[in-house]
Amino acid sequence: MIKLKINGQERNWDGDPDLPLLWFLRDEAGLTGTKYGCGQALCGACTVIVDKQAVRACITSVSDVVGREVTTIEGLHPTGDHPVQKAWRQLNVPQCGYCQVGQIMQAAALLIENPKPTHDQIREAMAGNICRCGTYQRIANAVHLASTGV
Amino acid sequence: MNTLTNPNKLRGFERHIKVDNVSRRSILKGLGLAGGFVLAAPVMSRPGFAAYQTGADKMPHGTVVDPRVFVSIASDGTVTIVAHRAEMGTGVRTSLPMIVAEEMEADWSRVRVQQAPGDEVKFGNQDTDGSRSTRHYLMPMRQIGASARTMLEAAAAKRWGVPATEVKAVNHEVIHSASGRRIGFGELAADAAKQSVPSVEGLKLKDPKDFRYLGKGQIGIVDLRDITVGTARYGADVRLPGMKYAVIARPPVTGGKVVSFDGAEAMKVSGVEKVIEVKGWPWPSKFQPLGGVAVIARNTGAAIKGRDALKIVWDDGPNSKYESVAYRAELEGAARKPGLVVRKEGDVETALKGADKVIVGEYYVPHHAHVSMEPPVAVADVKGDKAEIWAPVQSAGGTREDVAKTLGIPQENVTVNVTLLGGGFGRKSKCDFALEAALLSKELGAPVQVQWTREDDVRNGFLHTVSVERIEAGLDKNGKVTAWRHRSVAPSIASTFAAGAVHQAPFELGMGLVDMPFEIANVQCENPEAAARTRIGWFRSVSNIPRAFAVQSMVGELAHATGRDQKTMLLELIGSPRILKLDSVKDLWNYGEPYDSYPIDTARLRKVVELVADKGGWGRSVPKGHGLGIAAHRSFVSYIATMVEVAFDNGKLTVPRVDTAIDCGAYVNPERIQAQMEGAVIMGLSFAKHGEITFKDGKVQQGNFDDFPVLRIDESPAVTNVYIVPPGPDTPPSGVGEPGVPPVAPALINAIFAATGKRIRALPIGKQLEA
Numbered sequence: 001m002i003k004l005k006i007n008g009q010e011r012n013w014d015g016d017p018d019l020p021l022l023w024f025l026r027d028e029a030g031l032t033g034t035k036y037g038c039g040q041a042l043c044g045a046c047t048v049i050v051d052k053q054a055v056r057a058c059i060t061s062v063s064d065v066v067g068r069e070v071t072t073i074e075g076l077h078p079t080g081d082h083p084v085q086k087a088w089r090q091l092n093v094p095q096c097g098y099c100q101v102g103q104i105m106q107a108a109a110l111l112i113e114n115p116k117p118t119h120d121q122i123r124e125a126m127a128g129n130i131c132r133c134g135t136y137q138r139i140a141n142a143v144h145l146a147s148t149g150v
Numbered sequence: 151m152n153t154l155t156n157p158n159k160l161r162g163f164e165r166h167i168k169v170d171n172v173s174r175r176s177i178l179k180g181l182g183l184a185g186g187f188v189l190a191a192p193v194m195s196r197p198g199f200a201a202y203q204t205g206a207d208k209m210p211h212g213t214v215v216d217p218r219v220f221v222s223i224a225s226d227g228t229v230t231i232v233a234h235r236a237e238m239g240t241g242v243r244t245s246l247p248m249i250v251a252e253e254m255e256a257d258w259s260r261v262r263v264q265q266a267p268g269d270e271v272k273f274g275n276q277d278t279d280g281s282r283s284t285r286h287y288l289m290p291m292r293q294i295g296a297s298a299r300t301m302l303e304a305a306a307a308k309r310w311g312v313p314a315t316e317v318k319a320v321n322h323e324v325i326h327s328a329s330g331r332r333i334g335f336g337e338l339a340a341d342a343a344k345q346s347v348p349s350v351e352g353l354k355l356k357d358p359k360d361f362r363y364l365g366k367g368q369i370g371i372v373d374l375r376d377i378t379v380g381t382a383r384y385g386a387d388v389r390l391p392g393m394k395y396a397v398i399a400r401p402p403v404t405g406g407k408v409v410s411f412d413g414a415e416a417m418k419v420s421g422v423e424k425v426i427e428v429k430g431w432p433w434p435s436k437f438q439p440l441g442g443v444a445v446i447a448r449n450t451g452a453a454i455k456g457r458d459a460l461k462i463v464w465d466d467g468p469n470s471k472y473e474s475v476a477y478r479a480e481l482e483g484a485a486r487k488p489g490l491v492v493r494k495e496g497d498v499e500t501a502l503k504g505a506d507k508v509i510v511g512e513y514y515v516p517h518h519a520h521v522s523m524e525p526p527v528a529v530a531d532v533k534g535d536k537a538e539i540w541a542p543v544q545s546a547g548g549t550r551e552d553v554a555k556t557l558g559i560p561q562e563n564v565t566v567n568v569t570l571l572g573g574g575f576g577r578k579s580k581c582d583f584a585l586e587a588a589l590l591s592k593e594l595g596a597p598v599q600v601q602w603t604r605e606d607d608v609r610n611g612f613l614h615t616v617s618v619e620r621i622e623a624g625l626d627k628n629g630k631v632t633a634w635r636h637r638s639v640a641p642s643i644a645s646t647f648a649a650g651a652v653h654q655a656p657f658e659l660g661m662g663l664v665d666m667p668f669e670i671a672n673v674q675c676e677n678p679e680a681a682a683r684t685r686i687g688w689f690r691s692v693s694n695i696p697r698a699f700a701v702q703s704m705v706g707e708l709a710h711a712t713g714r715d716q717k718t719m720l721l722e723l724i725g726s727p728r729i730l731k732l733d734s735v736k737d738l739w740n741y742g743e744p745y746d747s748y749p750i751d752t753a754r755l756r757k758v759v760e761l762v763a764d765k766g767g768w769g770r771s772v773p774k775g776h777g778l779g780i781a782a783h784r785s786f787v788s789y790i791a792t793m794v795e796v797a798f799d800n801g802k803l804t805v806p807r808v809d810t811a812i813d814c815g816a817y818v819n820p821e822r823i824q825a826q827m828e829g830a831v832i833m834g835l836s837f838a839k840h841g842e843i844t845f846k847d848g849k850v851q852q853g854n855f856d857d858f859p860v861l862r863i864d865e866s867p868a869v870t871n872v873y874i875v876p877p878g879p880d881t882p883p884s885g886v887g888e889p890g891v892p893p894v895a896p897a898l899i900n901a902i903f904a905a906t907g908k909r910i911r912a913l914p915i916g917k918q919l920e921a
Contacts, residue, residue, distance in 0.1 A: 016420040016452065023451030027395055032387040033380020035572070037523050038604045039454070042855035045523055073380030080379035088378045092370045092821065095829055096239030097377035098384055098523040098572025127864040130855060132523045132573050133239045134832025135825070136866040 002062055006031070007075025013062055021065055022046045022057035025072060033073035033101050037130070044129030047102040047109075048072050054109035056128075073101045076108060084108045087146035095133035103129045107143045116147050202882035205742035206286035209277065211270035211547065213290045215350055217298040218343075219272060220250060220291075227322060227336030229256045234266040234273035235283045236544050237373070238522075238574030239829070240887045241822030242283045244371045246291050249818055252363045253295025253356055254302070255319040256335065263372045268546030268566030277545040279579045279688065280741065281786035281885025284818050288883045296353040298342075305341035306333055321362075367821030373570060385527040385542035385569045390597040393529065396590055397453040397601055398428055399460055400442040400610045403848035404684040405433035405467035411443045415459035421452025425460065429589055433467070433685075434646050437552055437580040440610060444590055450601050466848055472683035474844040477616065478514060481680060484639045485512065485620040489678030490653055493664040494734045496672030498624075501633035505624030508633075509711050511704045513621075514912035515696040517843035518614035518689055519858060524572020525607040530587035531597035535559045541584040542571035549581040556585045557592060575833075576688035580612050605853040612687025613843055615640040619700030624672075629712035631723060633672040638663050640696065641682035652679040654693070660739025661785060662697025662892070664732065667752050669725025684845065690833065691888040694785040695895070699913065702781035702896030706903055716780050716900055717763050724782075727753030741787050747882050748787040755782055757875060758791035758811040765873050766793040766809030775799065776806070777905025781896035786885025789813040789875075792831070792893040794867075796901040803902070803919060805835060805867040810890060813875035816883040820874055827872040827890045834894020836861035840914050 002013040004024075011029055013019070020039075025031040025048070034057055037045030041056035048057045049071040076082050084107045094100045103126065110117060110125040117125065122143045131139065206213045214220075220232045231250045237243035247263045250256075266273050275286070299319045306324035307314040310331060317326045325332045335342075363369060376382035401407055413425030423446050430441015443462055447453035502508055528541035530553075537557055543549045546568045554561040571578055587600040602610075617640030624633030642658055644651035654663075654677050664675050689695070702720075709719035730750035732738050740748055759782045762768075772778060775798040782791035795807040810827045817823055840859040844851045852858040899910045902919070910918055 019451045027449035085378045094377045096573045123864045134829035136863040
């Protein structure tokens with residue numbers, strides 16, 4: 001039996017310890033906010049925060065996060081009003097929206113590590129997250145906005 | 151509130167948004183160069199404007215203008231408006247209901263949007279494709295809103311015993327100003343529902359000067375909060391009690407099939423419950439499933455691991471020799487010989503022979519995959535002769551029809567619930583993934599979700615065609631173009647529907663080939679044969695991608711050959727302001743629109759070129775290693791011009807700035823138009839720089855974002871500015887979702903030439919600049 005801590009809540013898993021965290025979250029724990037995009041850590045759609053760091057849930061196994069704090073979009077902020085979420089709404093960032101949870105989690109992790117990133121640091125930190133709709137300009141602006149106060 | 155942004159907070163960062171109310175006359179002056187966003191005249195300047203016809207009623211099931219179908223009002227005043235088109239990121243779930251709310255005087259903060267299931271008899275055409283939603287539904291949605299408003303007003307007048315002409319709906323209530331009485335929509339709801347629906351002809355539409363929402367762009371998308379907190383529901387997020395998770399191993403070669411399989415190892419994987427064969431249809435099979443072997447599990451991760459353990463023997467079928475290098479040579483060979491003439495003016499052969507100089511450009515655009523961030527996925531629950539589907543499909547009505555046919559049950563027994571689409575780009579116009587889920591659910595007797603992996607998406611999709619576009623342009627001694635021969639060779643989308651289709655269909659020929667707008671005396675367009683060897687499908691802006699790339703690159707080549715400035719050359723070729731008469735073209739495709747309402751108007755094309763050049767500062771001096779490029783293209787009956795600035799830093803290509811101007815006629819939600827243009831720039835740069843799907847032994851050689859890269863944020867332009875041309879008084883709405891894409895690649899390529907002197911004729915650029 002594997003014991004996990006997700007968004008402050010204990011979860012148990014008695015299946016395959018190698019199961020990618022992504023599928024545990026989505027299909028076993030009902031936390032569907034985290035998205036599947038590539039399965040190989042190439043697109044960032046599945047980004048969650050593990051102990052303050054952005055992690056790709058698609059290549060992280062359930063057993064990898066034992067004893068760690070996993071935060072998903074559902075646990076990012078109690079009322080959904082994290083500065084990054086607010087900035088995203090203020091700039092009407094999403095188009096289809098599918099990648100945006102991963103983008104938001106990546107941005108939130110960036111701001112933990114670097115509360116005042118420069119333009120280039122934002123582009124570098126967000127480069128692992130693909131948006132096929134092409135909302136990059138607004139993503140960069142929103143991260144900047146979140147870092148300067150919404 | 152301005153959800154666009156608080157521009158002050160972003161000043162000096164990278165984008166300047168300017169929302170100005172200036173008159174149409176002053177639109178081209180008085181806005182600073184940095185003004186990234188032109189918003190001026192109101193949508194339709196005449197009250198009751200309905201002077202245009204669209205092709206909406208020629209679409210299957212046409213339009214339904216009935217407020218009882220689209221609007222409901224609860225006693226607490228909540229107005230629910232039905233969105234009958236699919237949301238894939240264009241903002242249509244916001245924009246169409248907003249039109250209804252505008253006309254009925256509903257307060258947007260008290261409006262809920264409800265997604266319609268697939269039912270075209272009830273809602274009218276739902277095929278969200280072809281950049282048609284606003285174009286076809288602006289007027290019907292206004293009429294629906296006006297009908298609802300009229301019914302509310304009639305109910306209030308009746309209650310008060312006053313003539314209906316004395317009452318007026320204003321912001322969610324009806325007012326009788328003579329007596330000062332007012333009553334909310336909620337209180338009127340029951341009475342209003344008893345009123346007869348007014349005739350469309352007698353409706354009084356709002357005066358555009360009274361618009362609160364239309365043309366303003368101040369409203370965030372309806373799903374904004376849900377998206378940012380992770381509760382927005384896409385196809386993959388549907389969960390039903392007892393639902394199984396499935397992935398399918400599909401034939402690696404189009405037209406292939408399973409010979410035999412061994413699922414014993416797969417069954418040993420923890421969480422795997424079943425391995426079963428999925429029925430496939432022989433190629434070409436329209437949208438029917440390819441078939442294969444499905445692994446059913448308690449979660450998707452287990453299903454994927456199980457699939458990896460399958461042993462399958464495939465019969466690769468008739469396309470096992472498909473190989474991209476050889477196929478390109480085949481297309482090039484065909485392009486160098488005469489083909490089916492699809493447009494002819496003057497005598498191009500003689501004109502080319504007599505030309506002072508002939509410039510030849512042969513351009514190649516490879517297959518491309520959609521790779522929407524959400525790969526295809528669907529949930530089905532089939533019980534007896536009833537089926538319910540939840541899926542991110544662009545065509546809810548078409549999906550319903552195809553599910554019914556595939557399962558052999560009546561359409562009335564099929565419910566198709568449309569989730570949000572995590573991107574569509576034409577891929578999700580094809581409902582094969584929903585059909586797979588339906589077949590599996592029927593066999594398992596349980597609800598099932600079929601998830602495509604990214605590799606499935608790249609390898610088993612409906613690819614953008616592959617094409618060679620060869621243009622020969624004859625110049626006289628003054629550098630004037632007197633002859634233009636364009637041969638376009640590409641396997642047609644028609645090949646997905648019928649075996650033996652070797653010529654492009656009228657709708658493909660009409661996307662940038664036969665509608666070429668230049669004023670040249672001798673023009674001939676030809677379409678040599680090409681046979682498809684894989685599934686070809688629509689990709690955002692379709693054949694306009696290779697055509698705009700070829701035609702607008704040739705403009706750059708001609709500018710260079712004649713020593714002219716690119717923009718001067720482009721305007722000279724477009725020629726005088728006029729309406730094109732394409733008498734020699736049989737079955738001219740005008741995106742399904744009547745030509746009278748939507749003619750090819752070179753004045754409008756010229757105008758976007760001039761606007762983008764003015765705003766983007768064409769001709770400005772740029773630092774060493776930088777270059778400017780320009781391109782313009784009409785598609786989806788809209789006119790777009792794009793200007794790209796490139797920079798080379800130690801040989802590395804970057805894009806400091808892109809400017810795009812769009813004339814899409816009357817518009818509803820300029821903020822989303824801006825978003826679509828920003829996104830189109832990214833998609834255009836993406837396929838220009840990176841995108842290529844190749845085949846070897848009939849198999850796609852790529853699989854994921856490592857070998858099929860798409861543009862990332864660190865390669866995106868530092869600034870993208872969008873300018874929207876305010877519509878003339880009688881300009882009908884035109885497309886927005888797709889037409890931003892085609893001019894981007896040629897503008898980039900022309901800019902690269904300006905910076906480096908190197909002419910790229912084959913996409914993607916890839917490593918061509920490294921040599």
